[in-house]
Amino acid sequence: xxxxxxxxxxxxxxxxxxxxxxxxxxxxxxxxxxxxxxxxxxxxxxxxxxxxxxxxxxxxxxxxxxxxxxxxxxxxxxxxxxxxxxxxxxxxxxxxxxxxxxxxxxxxxxxxxxxxxxxxxxxxxxxxxxxxxxxxxxxxxxxxxxxxxxxxxxxxxxxxxxxxxxxxxxxxxxxxxxxxxxxxxxxxxxxxxxxxxxxxxxxxxxxxxxxxxxxxxxxxxxxxxxxxxxxxxxxxxxxxxxxxxx
Amino acid sequence: xxxxxxxxxxxxxxxxxxxxxxxxxxxxxxxxxxxxxxxxxxxxxxxxxxxxxxxxxxxxxxxxxxxxxxxxxxxxxxxxxxxxxxxxxxxxxxxxxxxxxxxxxxxxxxxxxxxxxxxxxxxxxxxxxxxxxxxxxxxxxxxxxxxxxxxxxxxxxxxxxxxxxxxxxxxxxxxxxxxxxxxxxxxxxxxxxxxxxxxxxxxxxxxxxxxxxxxxxxxxxxxxxxxxxxxxxxxxxxxxxxxxxxxxxxxxxxxxxxxxxxxxxxxxxxxxxxxxxxxxxxxxxxxxxxxxxxxxxxxxxxxxxxxxxxxxxxxxxxxxxxxxxxxxxxxxxxxxxxxxxxxxxxxxxxxxxxxxxxxxxxxxxxxxxxxxxxxxxxxxxxxxxxxxxxxxxxxxxxxxxxxxxxxxxxxxxxxxxxxxxxxxxxxxxxx
Numbered sequence: 001x002x003x004x005x006x007x008x009x010x011x012x013x014x015x016x017x018x019x020x021x022x023x024x025x026x027x028x029x030x031x032x033x034x035x036x037x038x039x040x041x042x043x044x045x046x047x048x049x050x051x052x053x054x055x056x057x058x059x060x061x062x063x064x065x066x067x068x069x070x071x072x073x074x075x076x077x078x079x080x081x082x083x084x085x086x087x088x089x090x091x092x093x094x095x096x097x098x099x100x101x102x103x104x105x106x107x108x109x110x111x112x113x114x115x116x117x118x119x120x121x122x123x124x125x126x127x128x129x130x131x132x133x134x135x136x137x138x139x140x141x142x143x144x145x146x147x148x149x150x151x152x153x154x155x156x157x158x159x160x161x162x163x164x165x166x167x168x169x170x171x172x173x174x175x176x177x178x179x180x181x182x183x184x185x186x187x188x189x190x191x192x193x194x195x196x197x198x199x200x201x202x203x204x205x206x207x208x209x210x211x212x213x214x215x216x217x218x219x220x221x222x223x224x225x226x227x228x229x230x231x232x233x234x235x236x237x238x239x240x241x242x243x244x245x246x
Numbered sequence: 247x248x249x250x251x252x253x254x255x256x257x258x259x260x261x262x263x264x265x266x267x268x269x270x271x272x273x274x275x276x277x278x279x280x281x282x283x284x285x286x287x288x289x290x291x292x293x294x295x296x297x298x299x300x301x302x303x304x305x306x307x308x309x310x311x312x313x314x315x316x317x318x319x320x321x322x323x324x325x326x327x328x329x330x331x332x333x334x335x336x337x338x339x340x341x342x343x344x345x346x347x348x349x350x351x352x353x354x355x356x357x358x359x360x361x362x363x364x365x366x367x368x369x370x371x372x373x374x375x376x377x378x379x380x381x382x383x384x385x386x387x388x389x390x391x392x393x394x395x396x397x398x399x400x401x402x403x404x405x406x407x408x409x410x411x412x413x414x415x416x417x418x419x420x421x422x423x424x425x426x427x428x429x430x431x432x433x434x435x436x437x438x439x440x441x442x443x444x445x446x447x448x449x450x451x452x453x454x455x456x457x458x459x460x461x462x463x464x465x466x467x468x469x470x471x472x473x474x475x476x477x478x479x480x481x482x483x484x485x486x487x488x489x490x491x492x493x494x495x496x497x498x499x500x501x502x503x504x505x506x507x508x509x510x511x512x513x514x515x516x517x518x519x520x521x522x523x524x525x526x527x528x529x530x531x532x533x534x535x536x537x538x539x540x541x542x543x544x545x546x547x548x549x550x551x552x553x554x555x556x557x558x559x560x561x562x563x564x565x566x567x568x569x570x571x572x573x574x575x576x577x578x579x580x581x582x583x584x585x586x587x588x589x590x591x592x593x594x595x596x597x598x599x600x601x602x603x604x605x606x607x608x609x610x611x612x613x614x615x616x617x618x619x620x621x622x623x624x625x626x627x628x629x630x631x632x633x634x635x636x637x638x639x640x641x642x643x644x645x646x647x648x649x650x651x652x653x654x655x656x657x658x659x660x661x662x663x664x665x666x667x668x669x670x671x672x673x674x675x676x677x
Contacts, residue, residue, distance in 0.1 A: 029630070098608055098609075099353050099354065099356060099608060099610055100353070101609075101610065101611065103609075127482045128482060128485060128487070129485060130485065130613070130620060130622050130639045130644075131485070131639050131644065133624050133635075133637040133639075135626055135634075135635045136635075148609070148624065150611055150622065150624070150639075154482075154496070154498055154503075157503050157504070159504070159611075161609075161611065180483070180485070181483045181484055181647075182483065182484050182485025182486075182644055182647065183485075184647055185643065185644070185646075185647050186639075186644075206310075207309065207310060208309070208310040208313040208676055208677075209310065209313065210310070217315065217318060218317060218318050218635075224318060224319070224321075224322055239319070239322040239323065240322050
């Protein structure tokens with residue numbers, strides 16, 4: 001515990017660095033009260049609210065006070081050992097421990113090798129992949145599209161998350177269907193809704209939207225659509241055009 | 247309709263034309279569309295089958311006919327409003343959807359430990375009732391598809407008993423939006439516990455009747471034994487969980503492996519079978535219903551008086567619901583308080599209801615063992631009052647991928663049995 005306290009103090013003594021990190025974080029919100037016209041006389045119109053800088057957790061990942069994190073150090077060690085054996089240890093950009101979950105941020109080039117290690121290494125044995133989730137971070141320039149995978153080990157009763165990114169300009173991520181066949185439909189879904197091209201997928205076609213649909217509906221730059229609803233003379237605009245408080 | 251030397255594509259058109267053209271060709275294989283409008287496809291599932299006589303040589307699954315954009319829509323509503331969307335996904339397991347979503351939101355808010363005990367017990371109670379209701383529909387619809395209409399009428403009759411309790415507790419038979427981030431919408435009404443006790447007394451007999459109808463029924467055995475076989479490695483590779491993986495010999499249950507809502511405090515067994523076929527899945531489901539009854543009984547013992555919503559004025563709604571002359575609404579006491587008592591209370595109420603609460607930025611994944619398998623909810627917040635992204639890993643979506651593995655090489659009649667044993671609900675598959 002004493003070591004941790006020392007480190008916390010040391011971190012607190014670096015306000016300059018923390019400030020710079022925060023300024024580098026993407027802008028999440030501008031102004032206040034959702035006003036975009038001159039109606040806002042509060043003076044908050046020029047306010048920039050930034051998101052938090054990417055979290056990079058340092059060892060130890062296991063917090064003795066949080067039982068959910070009990071095996072994180074073991075998993076991180078085993079994964080590092082296994083990746084070092086194939087010379088890919090540098091491909092894990094950062095590890096994030098947050099809210100009792102561990103996330104390995106990995107470069108897309110090494111994704112397939114990493115998941116093979118996760119599946120086959122006896123110390124890891126993540127037998128079950130619960131699919132891939134696409135997320136579109138519009139303001140994360142150069143890393144707009146994220147693909148998030150959750151893996152479950154039944155042998156060790158452990159759960160981890162692997163996250164990889166690709167830019168909008170080159171939306172390619174290797175498919176892991178060859179290692180986890182269950183991701184077939186999940187990858188098709190991420191392609192359908194986000195336009196992430198999974199290289200090596202056996203048949204990457206749309207799955208929910210019609211085959212001739214244009215665009216990828218769950219991207220943040222794709223409007224929700226909808227029509228105004230009229231009721232007794234009053235008109236309610238569609239949800240994405242209603243006044244927002246955030 | 248296309249007729250080639252190789253196959254006859256009968257995916258549409260008049261059957262008379264198909265037969266007439268088929269007689270004029272030497273092609274052996276027939277490509278037919280099963281669905282999306284077909285009573286045996288559990289909603290709008292479309293199967294494209296290549297048949298060689300009675301044998302199904304290729305089965306392809308097409309989905310998306312019930313896609314409603316729930317995930318996208320949720321990004322434009324507050325976190326609390328999200329429950330009204332998720333409850334409509336897999337409409338046979340609404341309370342699992344709500345709980346999975348709320349657990350993810352609570353994880354993001356870091357209030358998992360502050361959810362009141364009574365709320366957790368009510369959640370478990372309703373989820374287990376819901377598990378039974380879902381399994382009853384699985385058996386009932388399968389019975390109907392086999393022509394066993396008694397199984398169908400019995401199954402739906404038993405389910406109605408459970409839906410009556412849901413109606414009493416939540417106000418609705420389905421689409422409850424009852425579980426909310428921080429707890430549940432309102433406490434159990436008077437008479438609910440008595441009604442559950444009645445069910446506990448009656449239900450074992452009803453399950454026994456179902457068992458008598460099916461357990462040793464030669465027709466049922468002939469249609470289900472060694473049909474749609476899927477072994478454990480197949481389940482793992484295809485991401486199959488829930489009753490299907492337990493019917494293939496693995497006692498994997500998130501309620502035991504990663505307990506949530508206090509499941510670690512309940513005594514129950516995880517039914518397993520190693521048959522790997524349709525019959526084994528039935529046996530697992532019916533045994534699970536008996537275990538659910540055990541859990542429900544323990545829930546009633548655990549129900550202690552107390553709050554059902556987190557005691558945090560920034561998250562839990564201040565309004566208490568009460569039954570008035572014109573139906574359910576905000577309690578008169580609360581209305582009197584905010585309208586003539588406290589200006590601040592009115593502001594708080596207004597802000598919380600119209601704007602919602604802020605959720606710290608980050609991501610979280612919460613999974614529950616739904617009646618069908620692992621139902622996961624992945625939620626991302628950017629620090630605002632609305633979800634940045636919510637994704638559901640619906641078990642039916644994943645399981646439908648196994649149709650080809652289960653059906654190819656079998657007869658076309660077994661396709662019906664295979665799909666029924668997966669128990670897919672298209673509302674959840676397509677979202």
